Amino acid sequence: MGNTPTTHPHRNPHSNPHPYPLLLLRRLLLPTLLTAAIVLPLIGAARPTIPAPPPATLTTPLTPATLPAAYEANRKNAIEAARMAAAHGDTHRAEADRALAAPSRHLLAFDGRGSGQATEVIGDLAHARHIAVLVPGSDTTLDTYPRFHRAAASLYTALTHHPAESRTAGNTVAVIAWLGYETPATVSTTVTTTTRADEAAPRLRAFARDLRTTAPAGAHLTLICHSYGSVVCGRAAPGLAADDIALIGSPGTGADSATTLHTRARVWAARGAADWVAHVPHVRAGLFGTGATVGFGTDPVSAAFGARVFDAAGADHSGYFTPGSASLANLARITLGETSEVTRA
Template sequence: MVPLSAATRPEIPAPAPAALGRVTAATLDETYAANRANAEEASRMAAAHGDRARAAADRAMAAPSRNLLAFDGRGSGRSAEVLGDLAQAGRIAVLVPGSDTSLDTYDRFRATATHLRTELTRQSVPRSTHPTEPRPAAVVAWLGYETPGTISTTVTTTGRAEQAAPRLREFIRRLRDIVGPGPRLSLVCHSYGSVVCGRAAPGLDVDDIALVGSPGTGVDSAEDLHTRAQVWAARGSDDWVGEVPHVRADLFGVTVGFGTDPVSPAFGARVFAAGDGGHSDYLAPGSVSLTNLARIVLGETSEVTHA
């Protein structure tokens, strides 16, 4: 494993996030435009600072085709990008990333969101049993927290997840405020992102929480997540996380490890098939896990194949 953000880098200047009022379905276009403008200004500031890589990353976020619910170019960066028509979507997936995800590595995270969006579109073709019933879906790539480095002490503790959980809860609350109570809302939580989802889960207004490549959630069972959502879990047979000890211990006042393995019977999640993929393959095109995740998001849970 090679960390993508392990090196220390100087602080990159960027403007404060755009000042937005209450976002509604009717004001989405204005919100997207304001955040694109903020990303464009962040690109100019990064370029003036001499950081051409960040300037290019920010400039890509500012493209007219990008729909940003949120953007903050400061530090490692924060964003929430929508793929699809959020105002019309009946099914919405929110992707929560794991370690080493930042604006500097955002392209790989966005690629996974694009793969899920493509698969949702493919599976949403009306069937003969429901020839006039479309199943529109949108995907939100949520980079709303400072992720830990793959090789760091923070990746073995819940500290970053505890900081991120209130942000995720607030984001889901705002998202429900935009789309209303009707759409089916699913969290897809990868790797350390599953620790974030575990911390945010109690009382969260979502229908599904899917944990993929999870080292654990910080609790002993799905019941301990205190959520009304259906909890799912999967691990590819070639995922190195399967070799990580699933323990939790208190060392000098710091909790290390994340407890029960989410794919174990003891945890109590609905375990679905993920094929033979590795840690970064859960949303790879054509994969078993991607097919199943799309079925979960679309509410076609009877078609999910099990491990």
Template sequence: MSPARRGHRARGRRRALLAVLVIAAVVVPLSGAARPEIPAPAPAALAAPTRATLEADYAANRANAAQASRMAAAHGDTHRAAVDRELASPARRLLAFDGRGPGLATEVLGDLAHADRVAVLVPGSDTSLDTWGRFRSGALSLYRELTRRAPAGTHPAVVAWLGYRTPATVSTTVLTPGRAEQAAPHLRRLVRDLRTVTDAPGRPARLTLVCHSYGSVVCGAAATGLGVSDIALVGSPGTGAASVAALHTPARVWAARGADDWVAHVPHVRADLFGTTVGLGADPMDPAFGARVFPAGAGGHSAYFTPGSPSLTNLARIVLGTPVDRGTPEEER
């Protein structure tokens, strides 16, 4: 087959994929009733955190989670009541909490007041308070790997940030950057707050965004001028941008994908049609995108934080600022 004919067929496939996305995102309505909103109190009214107010902020958010647990139990939702009750435990460090509906929460693992290496874990689709245990498990794996690998005198922390309503994996919303654009100002605010808490005179903390799946779209929307050292994209369907340069960030941008991750088959297209932006843009694993690619191993879409995996090892190295295994040229492709 001639190169011209191959190119024509490739363009035809891309147009067909784009048509499917358009139909799904613009024309086809979602079926099924939405889950009823779970009652909970309004979030605690708190000023931006500082090092001096952290413990009081944690306590206020734990108290709010305890009240939310009681309300969920009275509503008959025993699962949510149990999740909220766990978050209200005295040992938990909640930087933010909102138990209403799907819920929002920001939990700190480690001593944030004295941390100098901080990873912010940004989740993807289907993450809510109902799945908080799964999300926290990944954050905890990263925190343990950081503490195990941290050089002497280094103090790591992980912030598990569920600061936006994530889209459902099977939904029209996950095909567009809309939720990410809504989330971006909240992620920027979190980074500013973390700078206030962690930066010391002459010793700014090293902040890294670790962005999983649709979370990488959120990180892409927030990236411009963001005060972080690194942005690591794992299992990314795209960032909404055509290249690292288009993100307008001074941070180093990394990308990894497990060999068995289904997200590799997501079509990388983006178009503005009927007033809706459809598609999530270029593949961060494409050399033309310009990210620093690192090995993630043989795992699937949910395996990036598996203890002992190449992806977890390299994520810890990125957060700590130590040399990263870039793999062989074949692996990077």
């Protein structure tokens, strides 16, 4: 679940005089229908593999002193990926790779193979006192990366223009766009299960640990998890080295409550009034004893979940980082640790 159209069908409230039995039936049948979707997947044409080099090998651990070398190694890797994609005839991917390889971009990681992965820093990570890591939802790949980058850049602008930061000399904030896993497609069977999130969770935990050695000691770390990305954050939450976790446009986390996420971080949640994800039924069922689940359980903005619910006003599913919006202002406050300033829903 990610940046999909925000329109959705509206039911005529007068079309059925007894809507509640039908709603109950839908909720009871959903786990069965979703499980059937896993057993009988849709068959689609696979995109031809895009050639790319293996990721750059970093010979030293990430530290403030080694960041420039890491950025340069990944930049060169993206340049080679662009060359190979162009030779393969995929001009769109070649352009995406070249954009990431620009000298102004700072890549902590890059992998141009397949749908692609990248971890990009906006700001001065070596000196940042406040760091936000954005975890994306479905349909986020190197081909669609520009919209993910725009969200991260929008948050960075909001942070650097925040009154508390504008009075402080130097770059004290950093935003990291973490496309560190293979996101599911919005129209797919994988988007209904925790499988991709279970695969991504150890990587996200490891990345957060690495940040603690790369960033200044005591830096405030916030994870901002959008749509299916909130499932990733939910699965990664136990042992996650974060101070705050913000769930936006979330279909659920796979957990029954904020308490059962087993994290020391403050857990926040928001949903805009125009977000179609509000219509996703909040059910959860085990998948054949695999440990994965179909559906994502309790609504994160419900009282039963127990998160700190903040105002996202009229945001649609793709609108949480819109400049000037209530949701972006509150995400900036959470990132800066200004919890008393966050407007609650």
